Amino acid sequence: MKALIFPGQGSQKVGMAKAMVNNFDWAAEMAARTDEILGRPLTNICFEGPEEELKKTINTQPAIFFASALLTEWVRRNGIKFSATAGHSLGEYNALYAAEVASYEDLLQLVNVRAEAMEKACPAGVGAMSAVMMLPREKLTEACRQASGEEGICVIANCNCPGQLVISGDAAQVKKAGELALAAGARKVTPLVVSGPFHSPLMQKAREELAKAIAEVPFKIAKVPVYGNYDAAPCTAPDEIKEKLLQQLTGSVLWEDSVNRMIADGVDEFIEVGPGKVLAGLNKKINASIPTKFASDPESLQLLLNVSEAS
Numbered sequence: 606m607k608a609l610i611f612p613g614q615g616s617q618k619v620g621m622a623k624a625m626v627n628n629f630d631w632a633a634e635m636a637a638r639t640d641e642i643l644g645r646p647l648t649n650i651c652f653e654g655p656e657e658e659l660k661k662t663i664n665t666q667p668a669i670f671f672a673s674a675l676l677t678e679w680v681r682r683n684g685i686k687f688s689a690t691a692g693h694s695l696g697e698y699n700a701l702y703a704a705e706v707a708s709y710e711d712l713l714q715l716v717n718v719r720a721e722a723m724e725k726a727c728p729a730g731v732g733a734m735s736a737v738m739m740l741p742r743e744k745l746t747e748a749c750r751q752a753s754g755e756e757g758i759c760v761i762a763n764c765n766c767p768g769q770l771v772i773s774g775d776a777a778q779v780k781k782a783g784e785l786a787l788a789a790g791a792r793k794v795t796p797l798v799v800s801g802p803f804h805s806p807l808m809q810k811a812r813e814e815l816a817k818a819i820a821e822v823p824f825k826i827a828k829v830p831v832y833g834n835y836d837a838a839p840c841t842a843p844d845e846i847k848e849k850l851l852q853q854l855t856g857s858v859l860w861e862d863s864v865n866r867m868i869a870d871g872v873d874e875f876i877e878v879g880p881g882k883v884l885a886g887l888n889k890k891i892n893a894s895i896p897t898k899f900a901s902d903p904e905s906l907q908l909l910l911n912v913s914e915a916s
Contacts, residue, residue, distance in 0.1 A: 608689040608832075608872040609680070609703050610888075610897075611673050611696030613858075616881035617665050619654035622672040625679070626652070628903050632675050635709070639671050642713055647671065662800050666695050666720035667713060673699040673879035674709055676900045680878065683910055689839065689872055691832035691863050693884060694763075694804070695719075697853065703878070704827035706846060711822045718818040719854070722811035724800055732802025733776040735783050739768045739792035745782075748789055749774075752782035762804035763858045766890040771797070773805040804858055812854045819847050830870075837862035839870065860884075864891045876900055876909065 625632040626648070636648040650658050651668045658664055677699060680687075690700035698716050701707060707715075737745055742764060749759045749772060757775025759782040764770055772782050779802070783794035802808070824846060830839030833849040837859045840846055864875075864887075875897040877884045885897040898912075899905045 606689070606871045607685075607687040607874045607876060608691065608867050609677070609687045609700070609878050610690070610875050610884050611692035611699035611703070612669065612877065612879040612881055612883050613692065613694035613696045614662070614665050614669065616879060616883050617659050617669050617672075618880050619651075619656050619659055621651055621668070621880040622648070622675055623652040624902050625672075625675045629679070631678070631682075635675060635678065636671070638710070639667075639713060642710055643667060643717060662724045663717075663720045666723075667717050669695060669879065670698055670702075670713060670716045674702050674713075676878045676906065677703045679906050680876075680900060680909075683906075685876075685909065687829065687876070689830050689832060689867055689870070690827075691867065692834075693860050694834060694853070694858050696879065696884075697831070697834055697850065699879065700831050701824075701827070701846065704829050704831050704841075706824050706827050706831070706843065707822055715815070715818055715822060719811070719815050722814040723803060723808060723854070726809075726811035726814075727801045727807050729800075731776060732774065732805070732807050733779040734762060734771055734773045734797040734799050734802060735779055736793075736795045736797060737770045737772060737783065737786050737791050738794070740770065740786050740790060742770060744789045745770050745772065745786055745791075748782045748785035749778075751785055752778045754778075758806060760805050761857050762802075764861045765858075766861050766887040768890065769887070771804075773802040774807060775802070804854070804856060806855050808855045812851050815854060816851055819850060832863045832867055834858040834860070834863065837866045839866070860887060861891050864888055868892055868895055874898065 692700035759774035762773035824843035
Protein backbone atom coordinates (compact mmCIF):
# COMPACT_ATOMS: atom_id res chain seq x y z
CA MET A 606 0.00 0.00 0.00
CA LYS A 607 1.63 3.23 -1.21
CA ALA A 608 1.27 6.70 0.28
CA LEU A 609 2.33 9.92 -1.43
CA ILE A 610 3.89 12.42 0.99
CA PHE A 611 4.75 16.05 0.31
CA PRO A 612 7.40 18.31 1.86
CA GLY A 613 6.79 21.80 3.22
CA GLN A 614 8.68 25.06 3.53
CA GLY A 615 12.43 24.56 3.74
CA SER A 616 12.65 22.03 0.91
CA GLN A 617 12.90 24.68 -1.79
CA LYS A 618 15.97 24.97 -4.00
CA VAL A 619 16.78 27.14 -6.99
CA GLY A 620 16.25 25.17 -10.19
CA MET A 621 13.39 23.02 -8.89
CA ALA A 622 10.75 22.12 -11.51
CA LYS A 623 12.93 23.42 -14.37
CA ALA A 624 13.72 19.95 -15.75
CA MET A 625 10.02 19.04 -15.66
CA VAL A 626 9.08 22.14 -17.64
CA ASN A 627 11.90 21.54 -20.13
CA ASN A 628 10.87 17.91 -20.68
CA PHE A 629 7.07 18.01 -20.80
CA ASP A 630 4.79 20.37 -22.74
CA TRP A 631 1.97 20.00 -20.24
CA ALA A 632 4.37 21.03 -17.44
CA ALA A 633 5.32 24.15 -19.39
CA GLU A 634 1.62 24.92 -19.74
CA MET A 635 1.15 24.51 -15.96
CA ALA A 636 4.06 26.87 -15.37
CA ALA A 637 2.57 29.54 -17.63
CA ARG A 638 -0.83 29.11 -15.96
CA THR A 639 0.78 29.44 -12.52
CA ASP A 640 2.31 32.81 -13.35
CA GLU A 641 -0.95 33.96 -14.89
CA ILE A 642 -2.98 33.00 -11.82
CA LEU A 643 -0.58 34.68 -9.41
CA GLY A 644 0.05 37.70 -11.62
CA ARG A 645 3.81 37.51 -11.14
CA PRO A 646 6.73 35.50 -12.58
CA LEU A 647 6.96 32.98 -9.73
CA THR A 648 8.20 30.13 -11.90
CA ASN A 649 11.24 32.12 -13.01
CA ILE A 650 12.18 32.51 -9.32
CA CYS A 651 11.90 28.70 -9.05
CA PHE A 652 14.12 28.15 -12.06
CA GLU A 653 16.70 30.94 -11.69
CA GLY A 654 16.43 32.43 -8.20
CA PRO A 655 17.97 34.41 -6.66
CA GLU A 656 17.86 32.20 -3.58
CA GLU A 657 17.00 35.13 -1.29
CA GLU A 658 13.83 35.74 -3.29
CA LEU A 659 12.89 32.06 -3.29
CA LYS A 660 13.36 31.87 0.50
CA LYS A 661 10.72 34.55 1.15
CA THR A 662 7.57 32.90 2.51
CA ILE A 663 5.39 34.67 -0.06
CA ASN A 664 7.40 32.96 -2.83
CA THR A 665 8.49 29.74 -1.11
CA GLN A 666 5.05 28.34 -0.39
CA PRO A 667 3.45 28.71 -3.84
CA ALA A 668 6.77 27.71 -5.46
CA ILE A 669 6.97 24.41 -3.58
CA PHE A 670 3.27 23.80 -4.22
CA PHE A 671 3.86 24.33 -7.95
CA ALA A 672 6.95 22.09 -8.06
CA SER A 673 5.29 19.24 -6.17
CA ALA A 674 2.07 19.56 -8.19
CA LEU A 675 4.00 19.07 -11.45
CA LEU A 676 5.41 15.82 -10.07
CA THR A 677 1.98 14.74 -8.85
CA GLU A 678 0.54 15.38 -12.29
CA TRP A 679 3.24 13.12 -13.79
CA VAL A 680 2.40 10.39 -11.27
CA ARG A 681 -1.28 10.71 -12.17
CA ARG A 682 -0.65 10.69 -15.94
CA ASN A 683 1.51 7.56 -15.65
CA GLY A 684 -1.01 5.57 -13.67
CA ILE A 685 1.03 5.05 -10.49
CA LYS A 686 -1.49 3.96 -7.87
CA PHE A 687 -1.51 5.13 -4.25
CA SER A 688 -3.90 4.65 -1.37
CA ALA A 689 -3.19 7.60 0.96
CA THR A 690 -1.66 11.05 1.02
CA ALA A 691 -0.17 13.40 3.60
CA GLY A 692 1.93 16.56 3.56
CA HIS A 693 4.12 18.38 6.05
CA SER A 694 2.52 21.77 6.79
CA LEU A 695 2.34 23.48 3.38
CA GLY A 696 2.67 20.01 1.83
CA GLU A 697 -0.85 19.19 3.01
CA TYR A 698 -2.15 21.32 0.12
CA ASN A 699 -0.26 19.10 -2.31
CA ALA A 700 -1.75 16.07 -0.59
CA LEU A 701 -5.19 17.56 -1.29
CA TYR A 702 -4.27 18.07 -4.94
CA ALA A 703 -3.12 14.44 -5.20
CA ALA A 704 -6.40 13.30 -3.62
CA GLU A 705 -8.34 15.49 -6.11
CA VAL A 706 -10.04 17.48 -3.36
CA ALA A 707 -9.81 20.74 -5.35
CA SER A 708 -8.41 22.09 -8.59
CA TYR A 709 -4.81 23.17 -9.06
CA GLU A 710 -5.93 26.74 -9.66
CA ASP A 711 -7.99 26.94 -6.47
CA LEU A 712 -5.34 25.32 -4.28
CA LEU A 713 -2.58 27.52 -5.71
CA GLN A 714 -4.59 30.62 -4.84
CA LEU A 715 -5.26 29.29 -1.33
CA VAL A 716 -1.54 28.65 -0.84
CA ASN A 717 -0.80 32.19 -1.99
CA VAL A 718 -3.33 33.63 0.47
CA ARG A 719 -1.86 31.43 3.21
CA ALA A 720 1.68 32.61 2.48
CA GLU A 721 0.71 36.30 2.49
CA ALA A 722 -1.36 35.90 5.66
CA MET A 723 1.41 34.07 7.53
CA GLU A 724 3.97 36.66 6.44
CA LYS A 725 2.01 39.55 7.93
CA ALA A 726 0.23 37.86 10.86
CA CYS A 727 2.80 38.83 13.46
CA PRO A 728 5.11 41.91 13.54
CA ALA A 729 8.79 41.17 12.93
CA GLY A 730 10.67 40.29 16.11
CA VAL A 731 7.58 39.48 18.17
CA GLY A 732 7.65 35.75 17.53
CA ALA A 733 10.30 33.05 17.20
CA MET A 734 10.84 29.35 16.57
CA SER A 735 13.52 26.93 17.77
CA ALA A 736 14.38 23.32 17.02
CA VAL A 737 14.82 21.12 20.09
CA MET A 738 16.84 17.93 19.77
CA MET A 739 16.65 14.75 21.81
CA LEU A 740 14.04 15.62 24.42
CA PRO A 741 10.85 13.58 24.94
CA ARG A 742 7.68 15.33 23.87
CA GLU A 743 6.14 15.30 27.33
CA LYS A 744 9.18 17.04 28.82
CA LEU A 745 9.13 19.73 26.13
CA THR A 746 5.40 20.20 26.64
CA GLU A 747 6.12 20.90 30.30
CA ALA A 748 8.94 23.33 29.42
CA CYS A 749 6.55 25.23 27.15
CA ARG A 750 3.92 25.30 29.88
CA GLN A 751 6.39 26.71 32.39
CA ALA A 752 7.66 29.32 29.94
CA SER A 753 4.18 30.56 29.02
CA GLY A 754 2.15 33.08 30.98
CA GLU A 755 0.45 36.45 30.76
CA GLU A 756 3.45 37.91 28.94
CA GLY A 757 3.29 35.40 26.09
CA ILE A 758 3.09 31.79 25.01
CA CYS A 759 5.26 28.98 23.68
CA VAL A 760 3.95 25.74 22.17
CA ILE A 761 5.25 22.71 20.30
CA ALA A 762 4.81 23.55 16.62
CA ASN A 763 6.26 20.45 14.95
CA CYS A 764 6.61 16.85 16.07
CA ASN A 765 8.82 15.78 13.19
CA CYS A 766 10.34 12.52 14.40
CA PRO A 767 11.76 11.00 17.59
CA GLY A 768 14.31 13.47 18.92
CA GLN A 769 13.33 16.37 16.65
CA LEU A 770 10.72 18.85 17.85
CA VAL A 771 10.13 22.54 17.09
CA ILE A 772 8.72 25.17 19.43
CA SER A 773 7.02 28.42 18.45
CA GLY A 774 5.49 31.49 20.07
CA ASP A 775 6.47 34.84 21.56
CA ALA A 776 10.23 35.39 21.29
CA ALA A 777 10.95 35.71 25.02
CA GLN A 778 8.88 32.64 25.88
CA VAL A 779 10.50 30.55 23.13
CA LYS A 780 13.92 31.53 24.50
CA LYS A 781 12.86 30.60 28.04
CA ALA A 782 11.37 27.29 26.94
CA GLY A 783 14.61 26.49 25.14
CA GLU A 784 16.60 27.13 28.31
CA LEU A 785 14.20 24.93 30.30
CA ALA A 786 14.51 22.23 27.63
CA LEU A 787 18.29 22.21 27.93
CA ALA A 788 17.98 22.00 31.71
CA ALA A 789 15.62 19.04 31.26
CA GLY A 790 18.15 17.17 29.13
CA ALA A 791 17.75 18.37 25.53
CA ARG A 792 20.94 17.84 23.54
CA LYS A 793 20.61 21.05 21.55
CA VAL A 794 18.28 24.01 21.00
CA THR A 795 18.69 25.92 17.73
CA PRO A 796 16.86 29.18 16.94
CA LEU A 797 15.37 29.04 13.44
CA VAL A 798 15.52 31.80 10.85
CA VAL A 799 11.83 32.22 10.06
CA SER A 800 9.52 35.11 9.24
CA GLY A 801 7.03 34.32 12.00
CA PRO A 802 5.97 32.02 14.84
CA PHE A 803 4.30 29.44 12.60
CA HIS A 804 1.92 26.77 13.92
CA SER A 805 1.19 28.68 17.10
CA PRO A 806 -1.78 30.72 18.37
CA LEU A 807 0.06 33.84 17.19
CA MET A 808 -1.06 32.85 13.67
CA GLN A 809 -4.70 33.55 14.57
CA LYS A 810 -4.96 36.55 12.22
CA ALA A 811 -3.61 34.43 9.38
CA ARG A 812 -6.14 31.74 10.23
CA GLU A 813 -9.00 34.23 10.03
CA GLU A 814 -7.82 35.49 6.65
CA LEU A 815 -7.36 31.97 5.31
CA ALA A 816 -10.81 30.99 6.57
CA LYS A 817 -12.43 33.61 4.34
CA ALA A 818 -10.59 32.30 1.29
CA ILE A 819 -11.27 28.62 2.06
CA ALA A 820 -14.98 29.30 2.46
CA GLU A 821 -15.12 30.41 -1.18
CA VAL A 822 -13.42 27.31 -2.63
CA PRO A 823 -15.41 24.16 -3.49
CA PHE A 824 -13.85 21.01 -2.01
CA LYS A 825 -14.81 17.50 -3.13
CA ILE A 826 -14.68 14.18 -1.28
CA ALA A 827 -11.05 13.00 -1.35
CA LYS A 828 -10.37 10.08 -3.70
CA VAL A 829 -7.99 8.61 -1.09
CA PRO A 830 -7.68 9.40 2.64
CA VAL A 831 -5.69 12.52 3.50
CA TYR A 832 -3.85 12.24 6.83
CA GLY A 833 -4.01 15.70 8.39
CA ASN A 834 -1.24 17.42 10.33
CA TYR A 835 -3.58 18.57 13.05
CA ASP A 836 -4.75 15.18 14.34
CA ALA A 837 -2.78 12.64 12.25
CA ALA A 838 -6.09 11.02 11.27
CA PRO A 839 -7.34 10.06 7.80
CA CYS A 840 -10.10 12.17 6.31
CA THR A 841 -12.08 12.38 3.08
CA ALA A 842 -14.93 14.76 4.03
CA PRO A 843 -14.66 18.24 2.42
CA ASP A 844 -15.86 20.33 5.38
CA GLU A 845 -13.65 18.40 7.81
CA ILE A 846 -10.63 18.85 5.56
CA LYS A 847 -11.25 22.61 5.42
CA GLU A 848 -11.44 22.83 9.21
CA LYS A 849 -8.22 20.85 9.61
CA LEU A 850 -6.38 23.24 7.28
CA LEU A 851 -7.35 26.10 9.58
CA GLN A 852 -6.49 24.20 12.76
CA GLN A 853 -3.09 23.35 11.27
CA LEU A 854 -2.22 27.03 10.96
CA THR A 855 -2.46 27.65 14.71
CA GLY A 856 -1.78 24.09 15.89
CA SER A 857 1.00 21.51 15.83
CA VAL A 858 2.22 19.58 12.80
CA LEU A 859 2.04 15.99 14.02
CA TRP A 860 4.21 14.42 11.34
CA GLU A 861 5.58 11.57 13.46
CA ASP A 862 2.05 10.65 14.51
CA SER A 863 0.80 10.85 10.91
CA VAL A 864 3.48 8.49 9.61
CA ASN A 865 2.88 6.00 12.42
CA ARG A 866 -0.88 6.11 11.78
CA MET A 867 -0.40 5.49 8.04
CA ILE A 868 1.85 2.52 8.80
CA ALA A 869 -0.68 1.17 11.29
CA ASP A 870 -3.35 1.50 8.58
CA GLY A 871 -1.33 -0.61 6.15
CA VAL A 872 1.06 1.72 4.32
CA ASP A 873 4.25 -0.21 3.52
CA GLU A 874 5.85 2.24 1.07
CA PHE A 875 6.13 6.03 0.99
CA ILE A 876 6.89 8.16 -2.06
CA GLU A 877 8.18 11.64 -1.29
CA VAL A 878 6.85 13.87 -4.06
CA GLY A 879 8.66 17.21 -4.21
CA PRO A 880 12.07 18.85 -4.00
CA GLY A 881 14.59 17.37 -1.58
CA LYS A 882 14.56 14.37 0.74
CA VAL A 883 13.58 15.96 4.05
CA LEU A 884 10.63 13.68 4.75
CA ALA A 885 12.60 10.56 3.86
CA GLY A 886 15.08 11.50 6.57
CA LEU A 887 12.33 12.00 9.12
CA ASN A 888 10.57 8.79 8.12
CA LYS A 889 13.76 6.77 8.57
CA LYS A 890 13.94 7.96 12.17
CA ILE A 891 10.26 7.20 12.72
CA ASN A 892 10.34 3.69 11.25
CA ALA A 893 13.43 2.57 9.33
CA SER A 894 11.75 -0.63 8.12
CA ILE A 895 9.33 1.22 5.81
CA PRO A 896 11.03 2.51 2.62
CA THR A 897 10.61 6.01 1.21
CA LYS A 898 11.20 6.44 -2.52
CA PHE A 899 11.59 9.73 -4.38
CA ALA A 900 9.77 11.65 -7.07
CA SER A 901 11.73 14.87 -7.48
CA ASP A 902 12.74 15.14 -11.18
CA PRO A 903 12.31 13.31 -14.52
CA GLU A 904 15.07 10.79 -13.70
CA SER A 905 13.65 9.73 -10.32
CA LEU A 906 10.15 9.63 -11.82
CA GLN A 907 11.28 7.26 -14.59
CA LEU A 908 13.00 5.03 -12.04
CA LEU A 909 9.77 5.02 -10.03
CA LEU A 910 7.79 4.03 -13.11
CA ASN A 911 10.23 1.23 -14.00
CA VAL A 912 9.96 -0.22 -10.49
CA SER A 913 6.18 0.09 -10.56
CA GLU A 914 5.92 -1.70 -13.90
CA ALA A 915 8.29 -4.45 -12.76
CA SER A 916 6.19 -5.15 -9.69
